[in-house]
Amino acid sequence: MSLVNRNPAQFLLSRRQALGSAGTLLGAGLTGGLASAATADAIQYDFSKPEDNLRAWVKVVASLDGRETCGYYKGDVVAVTGPDQKNLPLFGYEGFGMSRVTRLPDGRYENLHREISYYTDLKTGEILERWNNPLTGETVKVWPTNNDPVNSHYATSFKQTFGEAGRQETVEFPFILPWETMGDRVIVTFNVHTRWPSPFTREKWPREYIGDWYKTSELFQIHTRMSELADPKLTKVYSTSAWFKEAPFIPWMLMDNAPGRLIYNTRIFSLEGPEQLPRKIYDYTARNYPKYLRAPDKWESPNMTTFETWVTQMTPAPPRRKHQP
Numbered sequence: 001m002s003l004v005n006r007n008p009a010q011f012l013l014s015r016r017q018a019l020g021s022a023g024t025l026l027g028a029g030l031t032g033g034l035a036s037a038a039t040a041d042a043i044q045y046d047f048s049k050p051e052d053n054l055r056a057w058v059k060v061v062a063s064l065d066g067r068e069t070c071g072y073y074k075g076d077v078v079a080v081t082g083p084d085q086k087n088l089p090l091f092g093y094e095g096f097g098m099s100r101v102t103r104l105p106d107g108r109y110e111n112l113h114r115e116i117s118y119y120t121d122l123k124t125g126e127i128l129e130r131w132n133n134p135l136t137g138e139t140v141k142v143w144p145t146n147n148d149p150v151n152s153h154y155a156t157s158f159k160q161t162f163g164e165a166g167r168q169e170t171v172e173f174p175f176i177l178p179w180e181t182m183g184d185r186v187i188v189t190f191n192v193h194t195r196w197p198s199p200f201t202r203e204k205w206p207r208e209y210i211g212d213w214y215k216t217s218e219l220f221q222i223h224t225r226m227s228e229l230a231d232p233k234l235t236k237v238y239s240t241s242a243w244f245k246e247a248p249f250i251p252w253m254l255m256d257n258a259p260g261r262l263i264y265n266t267r268i269f270s271l272e273g274p275e276q277l278p279r280k281i282y283d284y285t286a287r288n289y290p291k292y293l294r295a296p297d298k299w300e301s302p303n304m305t306t307f308e309t310w311v312t313q314m315t316p317a318p319p320r321r322k323h324q325p
Contacts, residue, residue, distance in 0.1 A: 042230040047179045050156035054175055058109050058154060060188070060224055061270075062101035063236035068295045070274050072096045072281075073243060075266025076122065079135060081259075088135070091128060092120035093264055095145065096277055098295040101154070108155040112296040114148035116289055118281070127284050133253055135260075138320065143252045143313070145306045146289065149296050152303075167197040186226045192218040199311045200251050207317040208251035214307060216247040222268075241268035251310065254317050 045052045055064070062069050074094045078087045095117030102110050118127045119142050128142045152158075159172040171194060179188045195215040202209045224239040245264035249255040274282060274293045285292055 041232055042227075043232055045179075045230070048176065050175045053177050053179075054109070054154060054156055056179070056229055057175070057177065057188075058101055059229060059235065059237055060222055060239055062099050062109075062111065064103070065235040066100065066102045067236075068098060068100050068273070069236065070096055070098055070271040070276070071268055072271055072277055073117075073241075073266045073268040075243075075264060077119075078263050078265075079249075080261045080263060081135065087263070089122055090134070090262075091131065092122055092125060093266060094118050094120050094125075094127075094278075094281060096271075096274065096281065096292075098274065098292065100295040100297070104153075108153045110299065111152045111154055112299065113150045113152070114292055114296055115146070115150065116148075116285060116292040117145040118284070119144070125280075127280065133255075135258075136254065136320075138254060140252055140254050140317075143310055144289070146292070146309055147306055148292070148304060148309075149300050150303050151296070151299055151301065169194075169196055181226055184225050184227050185223065186229060187221055187223050189219075189221045191220070192216075196305070199307050202257070205251065205311075205316050207254045207256055207320065208314070209257045210248040210251060210255070211257065214248060216245060218246075219244040236270075238270045240270075242266070243268055251307070252314070254320070256320070 043055075045056060047053055047056070058064055061071070073096065074092070076089060076092050078089050080087050095115060097113060097115030099111055099113040101112075104110055119131065120127055130139055131142050132139050154175070156175050157172065158175050159170065177188050177190055179186060181187075193216075195213045198210060198212060198214045200208045200210060220241065220243055222239050222241040224237050228234055228237040243264070243266045245262075247262050247264070249258070249260055249262060271277065274285075277285075282293070
């Protein structure tokens, strides 16, 4: 996901969202922490209030003036296969999200977002199109993670629905986040624990099947400066972030529903635009997925998860060949 521009919903809160409300425990101390902000006209935040959370959040992950923004992330993925086995590094994970956030007349913010992520070779960093799975010894086709659209509304109460019609789950929470300050440094963190129905059914997709539900936990940290957050002349502040995710095996790994989980470990940078992306990411996207270099320009529904996109593009893999003695 899409942080910093992995839209929280998107993940960000994007990913399938359900923040904790620990921010109410921090609000009193945080308002005082703003005193270091230097100017008399500095914005005075009270983070125990959803309205102040909302303004600060949009300023960090997008922009208050409605301009298009970009967030880039990079890390790696390891497999957890058993209680007595060492975790196994599998591949890198690198991508970006594009957002356009606009304030609506009722005070909410409309977030139009899409994101794409690539799996990369651990040694060379090159984008993988085929990959030798060390857990099975089988070479498989690699599919990028692409979410489009991942639209949402940022409001003092956050609400979003995921899944197919008739098998949907809705997450809703008050928009109060745990902001913490130390001098001019500020960190906002949150955890997301969600599940949604997997469209990869055992009957049609026996090799891709990972269970009836896609269950995941995602952990976020966003780092920025309070002096910039409190500056009324700035409509956006730039940040660095960290995103950790625990999730099932990926369907294209062809794990035949074997037990195990994946751990994603990434860092995130807010950019001025996609032109600041690493050249290999920008060029590959321009050749193969050009629409992801721009944020959506209009609201569309429903939101599409990667799995829902994959089942329209992939075909079920044939049974694994049995070993011949």
